[in-house]
Amino acid sequence: MAIIEEHPPLExxxxxxxxxxxxxxxxxxxxxxxxxxxxxxxxxxxxKKIGIMYGVASFFFLLVGGVEALMIxxxxxxxxxxxxxxxxxxxxxxxxxxxxxxxxxxPMASAFANYLLPLQIGARDVSFPRMNALSLWVWxxxxxxxxxxxxxxxxxxxxxxxxxxxxxxxxxxxxxxDFYAVGLLIMGIGSTVSAINLTVTxxxxxxxxxxxxxMPVFTWMTFVTQVLLVFxxxxxxxxxxxxxxxxxxxxxxxxxxxxxxxxxxxxLFWIFGHPEVYIMVLPAFGIVxxxxxxxxxxxIFGYPFMVGSGIAxxxxxxxxxxxxxxxxxxxQLSMIAFSLSTLFIAVPTGVxxxxxxxxxYGGRLKFTVAMLFSxxxxxxxxxxxxxxxxxxxxxxxxxxxxxxxxxAHFHYVLFGGALLGLFGxxxxxxxxAFGYFLGEKTGKWHFWLMLIGFNLTFGPMHILGxxxxxxxTFTYTxxxxxxxxNLVSTIxxxxxxxxxIIFMANIVFSYRKHRRNPVNPGxxxxxxxxxxxxxxxxxxxHNFDExxxxxxxxxxxxxxxxxxxxxxxxxxxxxxxxxQLGDATGVHLPSPSYWxxxxxxxxxxxxxxLIFNLWWAVPGTVLVIAxxxxxxxxxxxxxxxxxGHDDHGDDHDDPAAAAAELPGGSDSEAPSADVDGAPxxxxxxxxxxxxxxxxxxxGDSAAPTGDxxxx
Amino acid sequence: xxDLLLEDVDDLEFPDDAHVTxxxxxxxxxGMWVYLASDCLLFGGMISTYLIYKNRPGEIPGLAxxxxxxxxxxxxxxxxxxxxxxxxxxxxxxxxxxxxLRDDLSRMRLWLTSTAVLGGLFLAGQIYEFRIFVVNDxxxxxxxxxxxxxxxxxxxxGVHVVIGVIMLLSVLALSFGRRIRAEAVEVVGLYWHFVDxxxxxxxxxxxxxx
Numbered sequence: 042m043a044i045i046e047e048h049p050p051l052e053x054x055x056x057x058x059x060x061x062x063x064x065x066x067x068x069x070x071x072x073x074x075x076x077x078x079x080x081x082x083x084x085x086x087x088x089k090k091i092g093i094m095y096g097v098a099s100f101f102f103l104l105v106g107g108v109e110a111l112m113i114x115x116x117x118x119x120x121x122x123x124x125x126x127x128x129x130x131x132x133x134x135x136x137x138x139x140x141x142x143x144x145x146x147x148p149m150a151s152a153f154a155n156y157l158l159p160l161q162i163g164a165r166d167v168s169f170p171r172m173n174a175l176s177l178w179v180w181x182x183x184x185x186x187x188x189x190x191x192x193x194x195x196x197x198x199x200x201x202x203x204x205x206x207x208x209x210x211x212x213x214x215x216x217x218x219d220f221y222a223v224g225l226l227i228m229g230i231g232s233t234v235s236a237i238n239l240t241v242t243x244x245x246x247x248x249x250x251x252x253x254x255x256m257p258v259f260t261w262m263t264f265v266t267q268v269l270l271v272f273x274x275x276x277x278x279x280x281x282x283x284x285x286x287x288x289x290x291x292x293x294x295x296x297x298x299x300x301x302x303x304x305x306x307x308x309l310f311w312i313f314g315h316p317e318v319y320i321m322v323l324p325a326f327g328i329v330x331x332x333x334x335x336x337x338x339x340x341i342f343g344y345p346f347m348v349g350s351g352i353a354x355x356x357x358x359x360x361x362x363x364x365x366x367x368x369x370x371x372x373q374l375s376m377i378a379f380s381l382s383t384l385f386i387a388v389p390t391g392v393x394x395x396x397x398x399x400x401x402y403g404g405r406l407k408f409t410v411a412m413l414f415s416x417x418x419x420x421x422x423x424x425x426x427x428x429x430x431x432x433x434x435x436x437x438x439x440x441x442x443x444x445x446x447x448x449a450h451f452h453y454v455l456f457g458g459a460l461l462g463l464f465g466x467x468x469x470x471x472x473x474a475f476g477y478f479l480g481e482k483t484g485k486w487h488f489w490l491m492l493i494g495f496n497l498t499f500g501p502m503h504i505l506g507x508x509x510x511x512x513x514t515f516t517y518t519x520x521x522x523x524x525x526x527n528l529v530s531t532i533x534x535x536x537x538x539x540x541x542i543i544f545m546a547n548i549v550f551s552y553r554k555h556r557r558n559p560v561n562p563g564x565x566x567x568x569x570x571x572x573x574x575x576x577x578x579x580x581x582x583h584n585f586d587e588x589x590x591x592x593x594x595x596x597x598x599x600x601x602x603x604x605x606x607x608x609x610x611x612x613x614x615x616x617x618x619x620x621q622l623g624d625a626t627g628v629h630l631p632s633p634s635y636w637x638x639x640x641x642x643x644x645x646x647x648x649x650x651l652i653f654n655l656w657w658a659v660p661g662t663v664l665v666i667a668x669x670x671x672x673x674x675x676x677x678x679x680x681x682x683x684x685g686h687d688d689h690g691d692d693h694d695d696p697a698a699a700a701a702e703l704p705g706g707s708d709s710e711a712p713s714a715d716v717d718g719a720p721x722x723x724x725x726x727x728x729x730x731x732x733x734x735x736x737x738x739x740g741d742s743a744a745p746t747g748d749x750x751x752x
Numbered sequence: 753x754x755d756l757l758l759e760d761v762d763d764l765e766f767p768d769d770a771h772v773t774x775x776x777x778x779x780x781x782x783g784m785w786v787y788l789a790s791d792c793l794l795f796g797g798m799i800s801t802y803l804i805y806k807n808r809p810g811e812i813p814g815l816a817x818x819x820x821x822x823x824x825x826x827x828x829x830x831x832x833x834x835x836x837x838x839x840x841x842x843x844x845x846x847x848x849x850x851x852x853l854r855d856d857l858s859r860m861r862l863w864l865t866s867t868a869v870l871g872g873l874f875l876a877g878q879i880y881e882f883r884i885f886v887v888n889d890x891x892x893x894x895x896x897x898x899x900x901x902x903x904x905x906x907x908x909x910g911v912h913v914v915i916g917v918i919m920l921l922s923v924l925a926l927s928f929g930r931r932i933r934a935e936a937v938e939v940v941g942l943y944w945h946f947v948d949x950x951x952x953x954x955x956x957x958x959x960x961x962x
Contacts (some may be wrong), residue, residue, distance in 0.1 A: 168779040168782075168783065169779065169783065233787075233790060236786075236790075237783055237786045237787050237790070238783070240786050241779050241782045241783045241786060244774060244775050244782060245773040245774050245775055245777070245778075245779050245782055246773070246774065246779075247774040251774075271786055271789060271790045272789070272790065272793050273793075274790065275790050275791065275792075275793035275794035275796075275797065276793055276796075276797050278794060278797075279794060279797030279798055279801070280797070282904070282908075283801065283904070286900070286904060290893065290894070291893075291894045292893060292894055292900040292904070293817065293894065293896070293897050293900055294801070294805075294897060294900060294901070296897075298815065298816050299815055299816050299817045299896060299897055300805065300808035300809060300812055300815045300817070300896060300897045300898075301805075301897050302804065302805075305801065305804060309797060670922075673922070673926075
């Protein structure tokens with residue numbers, strides 16, 4: 042067993058939190074104290090609750106986007122259908138696309154990132170807990186704002202990539218595109234804050250010994266995703282700002298008659314848009330890379346290559362954007378360059394597929410629902426990847442652009458890739474997050490129905506596209522030869538809908554069963570490999586009782602299993618002996634706060650102000666400013682708060698008692714602070730009863746930190 | 753952010769809690785660096801837009817709107833002067849950080865005020881310049897694509913300066929009544945230097961290169 046040191050409370054507040062008397066947070070709000078009920082969710086800064094809220098909200102939007110998808114499929118089920126008007130159809134497919142990209146796949150990946158990332162790196166929380174709450178609320182406010190366009194004159198109707206000049210006032214005089222531009226700007230603020238937060242978390246909050254190349258693959262893929270977001274979001278922000286200025290302040294950035302260039306929008310959008318594709322799919326790759334090793338009972342094959350290919354995808358993703366624009370007439374040299382780079386990016390993706398297969402090869406496979414979804418991803422994403430390679434050839438792509446072949450391709454990568462992986466992740470981590478299993482039998486119905494429905498829906502679209510059916514046409518005539526496959530596709534879409542209903546029923550029935558007969562799945566129900574399985578299910582608010590000291594990749598697995606002299610896998614410790622009990626007391630956690638919510642509520646008001654009447658922006662701006670200053674004046678840790686999940690009440694009155702109880706805390710006045718030989722680590726290495734052990738521990742924990750700063 | 757401004761009596765040396773993060777850089781500082789990296793792309797996109805559009809009005813015959821390029825109206829000596837003022841504000845910012853590191857609060861307040869005043873002077877110069885363009889030269893935001901791109905780019909930078917001045921004044925205000933951590937000043941300084949460096953780029957690319 043490694044040397045265990047006490048985890049210092051969240052390092053955000055340095056010292057003084059238990060002793061100084063911080064002023065009231067502007068005297069507006071009483072410091073929120075609720076730990077149950079809706080208030081505890083509204084004011085929480087706990088990364089796990091925030092992750093769950095991301096999940097719930099994104100699942101709600103999955104249903105919204107799903108209903109829009111069913112409307113599309115109903116309209117196209119038979120030729121000459123009049124169910125939706127052409128204009129309404131434009132709105133429905135645009136809202137479907139934007140909803141699924143920005144309100145389903147991205148936030149659902151955020152749900153997993155928020156919940157799992159601190160756990161997987163052995164941290165107590167993210168680096169900026171209140172900013173984490175802010176990103177959730179800003180995103181949710183932006184999503185609600187965007188969808189409110191349905192009630193305020195109609196949704197956006199320019200397709201999710203919203204090309205100029207169609208997006209200008211001349212061709213789209215309604216407010217739909219305004220909601221698109223401002224809504225995406227607001228959600229972009231939330232995503233940027235979240236990306237900065239999680240990037241810093243991965244870089245800064247790792248447990249001792251958790252070097253970059255010992256991080257789980259999910260953490261790695263999420264890290265790459267966040268870095269991509271950091272650099273991709275400002276590009277679409279520029280594009281959206283230009284569009285907003287065109288539409289609301291009479292600028293002419295995309296107005297060709299004034300010399301504006303519609304191609305500029307295409308370039309800016311796809312410079313963002315292609316990394317965005319990887320932003321959506323890499324987290325699912327990470328999930329699958331966690332699930333497959335566990336149910337193959339083998340370590341991930343070629344870990345460095347798995348990580349390296351993820352990084353390579355992240356870099357190369359910036360050099361392929363113009364393959365979305367082969368039909369735009371941008372010149373032969375560009376076409377050749379982007380054809381080549383697109384072909385190259387298939388290589389690291391292929392490496393991942395082969396590594397998953399190699400991980401399963403020779404393993405003791407166990408096909409739980411999570412594993413089925415993961416294997417489903419490997420298969421379906423391969424199909425989508427292959428049709429993607431066929432787009433890399435510019436001559437073929439000019440033929441396929443804006444046909445259903447493209448629609449088939451990106452649904453195979455985003456539904457068959459991202460969404461199947463996310464569902465697999467839900468089945469896998471559900472017991473960890475909620476303390477009960479989702480039904481395996483019902484889950485298998487969910488999986489098979491979804492897989493078959495998915496292939497019925499999107500498989501025929503390859504054929505339709507190659508036959509020449511254009512995407513985004515609201516209907517077709519009887520004699521075009523599109524009838525059969527469109528009907529099949531609609532039937533498939535309803536099968537997907539049924540599978541989603543089964544999933545929801547699974548949640549309800551599994552929960553009821555759990556309520557009737559509560560059986561805790563235990564910390565490690567799957568005999569898994571990474572650190573989050575070391576803590577009880579559901580995870581206690583303070584995550585780890587003691588901060589784990591990491592020595593190897595798959596640390597938790599290596600604490601359970603070793604090798605005998607013949608190199609065979611043997612158990613070296615019982616699971617019960619290596620997991621934590623979750624009963625630590627006196628853990629300092631960041632206190633809940635209302636300010637992120639206040640700040641976030643200002644943004645949609647500013648948005649309505651920009652669109653309808655600038656006066657609306659006044660209360661919005663006031664909320665934003667009040668939110669920022671209220672936040673700044675409020676200490677991140679309430680000096681009057683108790684310590685962690687078991688409230689210790691008043692011990693903050695006595696700094697010495699607090700320090701003794703909270704050995705090591707962030708309190709630099711702790712008695713153990715001046716252990717000789719380790720002056721630099723004052724207070725952190727708490728349990729040091731002798732100076733000798735303190736020095737050793739200091740050395741041990743300092744070494745990996747030093748290594749990391751170079752890498 | 754609040755964590756940053758809140759005081760830690762014993763701890764005016766930075767990086768004060770560096771040894772508890774994996775990289776040795778505090779969360780707040782690293783967060784600011786990551787944000788600034790993101791901001792580079794924001795300005796990158798805006799500068800590219802200006803470069804694409806700057807010669808359009810004269811080049812393409814028959815365009816609607818004002819046929820003159822905005823660059824014909826630049827007053828290089830005047831903008832050089834305001835640029836110099838902004839660059840000097842970086843120097844005073846360095847002094848402010850230096851003062852708080854030496855625990856010299858009154859000096860720090862002096863230098864923070866100077867930085868904010870110099871930033872304000874730059875902004876006043878920018879407003880004056882915009883006014884000349886709009887009133888005397890009838891070259892407004894909507895006159896043509898080049899002017900739109902020019903005002904959008906320099907305006908975006910101006911907004912950054914305004915936010916910087918607000919942050920400087922906030923740190924200044926919070927330094928009364930409660931003591932602030934040195935790193936708060938340093939992180940605001942990072943932002944301020946970044947905004948200055950971006951202006952060096954904008955001044956070179958937009959104003960000086962014909």
